[in-house]
Amino acid sequence: MAHMRIKDIAAEAGVSPATVSRYLNNRPGQMTEETRARIAEVIERTGYRPRAAARNLRSSRTNLIGVILADIANPFSSAMLEGLSASAAARGCSLMTAISGNDSAKEAESLTRLIDAGVDGLVVNTCGGNDAAIAAAAGRLPVVLLDRGIEDGGIDLVTSNNRELVAGLVDALAAAGSERLCLLTEASDDSPVRRERAEAFTDELSRRGLAGEVVTLTDGGAEGISRLDEAIRDYAGKKLGLIAVNGLVFLRLTEALAQLGPSLPAGLKIATFDDYPWNHVLFGGVTTAAQDTLAIAERVVERLSERIDVVTTTVGEAARLAPKHIEIPGHIESRASTSR
Amino acid sequence: MAHMRIKDIAAEAGVSPATVSRYLNNRPGQMTEETRARIAEVIERTGYRPRAAARNLRSSRTNLIGVILADIANPFSSAMLEGLSASAAARGCSLMTAISGNDSAKEAESLTRLIDAGVDGLVVNTCGGNDAAIAAAAGRLPVVLLDRGIEDGGIDLVTSNNRELVAGLVDALAAAGSERLCLLTEASDDSPVRRERAEAFTDELSRRGLAGEVVTLTDGGAEGISRLDEAIRDYAGKKLGLIAVNGLVFLRLTEALAQLGPSLPAGLKIATFDDYPWNHVLFGGVTTAAQDTLAIAERVVERLSERIDVVTTTVGEAARLAPKHIEIPGHIESRASTSR
DNA sequence: TCGGTTTACGAAATCGGTTTCGTTTCAGCT
DNA sequence: AGCTGAAACGAAACCGATTTCGTAAACCGA
Numbered sequence A, B: 001m002a003h004m005r006i007k008d009i010a011a012e013a014g015v016s017p018a019t020v021s022r023y024l025n026n027r028p029g030q031m032t033e034e035t036r037a038r039i040a041e042v043i044e045r046t047g048y049r050p051r052a053a054a055r056n057l058r059s060s061r062t063n064l065i066g067v068i069l070a071d072i073a074n075p076f077s078s079a080m081l082e083g084l085s086a087s088a089a090a091r092g093c094s095l096m097t098a099i100s101g102n103d104s105a106k107e108a109e110s111l112t113r114l115i116d117a118g119v120d121g122l123v124v125n126t127c128g129g130n131d132a133a134i135a136a137a138a139g140r141l142p143v144v145l146l147d148r149g150i151e152d153g154g155i156d157l158v159t160s161n162n163r164e165l166v167a168g169l170v171d172a173l174a175a176a177g178s179e180r181l182c183l184l185t186e187a188s189d190d191s192p193v194r195r196e197r198a199e200a201f202t203d204e205l206s207r208r209g210l211a212g213e214v215v216t217l218t219d220g221g222a223e224g225i226s227r228l229d230e231a232i233r234d235y236a237g238k239k240l241g242l243i244a245v246n247g248l249v250f251l252r253l254t255e256a257l258a259q260l261g262p263s264l265p266a267g268l269k270i271a272t273f274d275d276y277p278w279n280h281v282l283f284g285g286v287t288t289a290a291q292d293t294l295a296i297a298e299r300v301v302e303r304l305s306e307r308i309d310v311v312t313t314t315v316g317e318a319a320r321l322a323p324k325h326i327e328i329p330g331h332i333e334s335r336a337s338t339s340r
Numbered sequence C: 001t002c003g004g005t006t007t008a009c010g011a012a013a014t015c016g017g018t019t020t021c022g023t024t025t026c027a028g029c030t
Numbered sequence D: 001a002g003c004t005g006a007a008a009c010g011a012a013a014c015c016g017a018t019t020t021c022g023t024a025a026a027c028c029g030a
Helices: A006-013 A017-024 A033-046 A052-059 A075-090 A104-117 A131-140 A162-175 A192-208 A221-234 A247-258 A293-313 B006-013 B017-024 B033-046 B052-059 B075-090 B104-117 B131-140 B162-175 B192-208 B221-234 B247-258 B293-313
Strands: A064-069 A094-099 A121-124 A143-146 A156-160 A180-186 A211-217 A240-244 A269-273 A287-290 A325-328 A331-333 B064-069 B094-099 B121-124 B143-146 B156-160 B180-186 B211-217 B240-244 B269-273 B287-290 B325-328 B331-333
Touching: A006 A017, A006 A033, A017 A033, A052 B052, A064 A075, A064 A104, A075 A094, A075 A293, A075 B075, A075 B094, A075 B104, A094 A104, A094 B075, A094 B104, A104 A121, A104 A131, A104 B075, A104 B094, A121 A293, A131 A143, A143 A293, A156 A162, A156 A293, A162 A180, A162 A192, A162 A240, A162 A269, A162 A287, A162 A331, A180 A192, A180 A247, A192 A211, A240 A247, A247 A269, A293 A325, B006 B017, B006 B033, B017 B033, B064 B075, B064 B104, B075 B094, B075 B293, B094 B104, B104 B121, B104 B131, B121 B293, B131 B143, B143 B293, B156 B162, B156 B293, B162 B180, B162 B192, B162 B240, B162 B269, B162 B287, B162 B331, B180 B192, B180 B247, B192 B211, B240 B247, B247 B269, B293 B325
Parallel strands: A064 A094, A064 A121, A121 A143, A143 A156, A156 A325, A180 A211, A180 A240, A240 A269, A269 A287, B064 B094, B064 B121, B121 B143, B143 B156, B156 B325, B180 B211, B180 B240, B240 B269, B269 B287
Antiparallel strands: A094 B094, A287 A331, B287 B331
16 A cells, blocks of 8 residues: 555554554553554554654644754754754654854744744744744743843743853862963854853952953954954963853964964963863863753753643643743863963 | 634635635636735734644645754764755755764664654765665655765765865875875774775875875774874885874874874874864864865755655656766865975 | 637645544443 | 443544635637
8 A cells, every 4th residue: 555544554453543543642541452452563564654744733743843053063052953852852852953053034034934834842042133033932832042041031041050160160270370360252242151151250250359351352363363462461471361251262262372382371271161172182182161061952852841741731821830040060171271 | 813724814815715825835826916915915914824734734745854964063064954954944944853973773763753754855964874774765755865875876965076175185295295195094984985085095196106005093092093103103204194084083183193292293294174163273274175065065955855846746656866976076275284 | 709718716625643522341339 | 130430442523724626707719
């Protein structure tokens, strides 16, 4: 037979389609061990697979999770995607992905495209500029924000414990003898993550009575680099410690320092966020605040599943889950760049 | 109204559901400019969005493209994903992604999960071990292989023009004065890509009358590195040139060379495949065979779309498209590591 | 003016599952 | 035996679009 339908299976097994459906979804309406076995045998023998579209239509459930990522070039994002994929698969769900490439318009378009496709829930690593649209989406279906929140609040958010990680890096630099610290950021990146890290940084400095500041590199290589040189010169002889607020800033920092020579100027210590592969290699190893991407992904999917279950179970508007900010601890990889 | 259905729109516009459907899919059966406008107005006003599941069921088309990636940590893969996402979106399709993590079992599972979900076609960057399953899948729906072919053949394959890229790297090294060349590979990687590059490498050497060989690093850091040291020592004083067969091998090479100092031993030249971000930084810039990931992605989606159209259009088994191997030219980024 | 095509559109079947609402059967209890 | 309640299952409605088929009106050339 070209295409088996549930009624064919039912006929073959001598039961009704309803019973086969119950079997497929192992529903509470129990069935005899014998009929169960008979249906199983027929399905096994014929290699029958239920048509997802039909199932989706009637049950208005797709087992699809939409994922919108801001920047897949960022290893954080790709690690996240792998984690999400695994966690979703473990729950029998597939991922529909869209990449916004840090373009708000594309992000908005992805939002509607995924919702129109009927995803059960949405994971959004927003690039910003769509707070209203995201809030609206969250009103229509479960949404969990990944790494970057939106102003509104009211939506679940899963991030690393940035304050702790910042403290860890400051620790490492201080222990390595740095007397003044700079947190390097980029002008173009005004994300909540960057802001949170910057705040935590200044808080941490004042808590410890350390000198330092947040240095924003303007975009466009040359200017940013000269700005950096300046910062380094300013502190020359004062045991400077640098923290790159993310992996991209760290790369730019590396390029800038390259002209000063392959190893760090005496007394200069470096640390960075995001555990990129090259962190093991550059400067003989850079001390890194590593995020636990797998754990983050797992929590995101877990949380989303909870919400999806609530939506499909609850009748009224009661029993809503209160929005949470879930923080996943990361850890510090101490490497050569902060050895004494 | 809670959920608008097409019949509601039809009633509101004073036409039949069939006409609204024609409007939604702008079908050949033309309609009056006036009714078109009336329908458009109602849809606009009500914010109606057709239910994808219903549409999928009836038309047995989902506008979904399944993507299975072997290793998302590889920047090649993430760049590819971004390209695929963009190309698919341009055709009104969404991506369903699965990450096999180079695990054959997961790949097989992803294969059936995506097919069951009803994707219109499949892009597979296989990790190997599922040739039969993939060939079977290709018999049931359009499949395009990405970067890695399978033995069978008979399935479309899109790759870079590896032979040309190998020749380009050999060129660069020869021009930089290298007298003996090594292509560094890893034992665990027995992919067709690696084999093709290795073949092209030896062909190219003999064509030019250059000395050299393929060196396979055994896996597990220590042993691989000692093997590399050996290779380097063997050729000491003979102007050695090294080519890393891919970005991961290059990273390991870098670690191994780190103990020899931050800059290259005199006379040692290096080049690598895959334009990773750190290639700009390490050794002051590494000459790289860069693949045109965007072009590859575009061709993959284009080819898949062709096949999908053929499937949904053609009645009989006639008019099949012959399988093709499409090669996309890349280019060589000359950097400091191969300057004279 | 009249047969023959198009064109614009509607009625109803259809896609293939799930879900609701019975109905039958049978064990357990009085 | 008669009653009750639960367990096992079937009949038929249903999800919301698309698609086929048919028809009335408009158009067109002779």
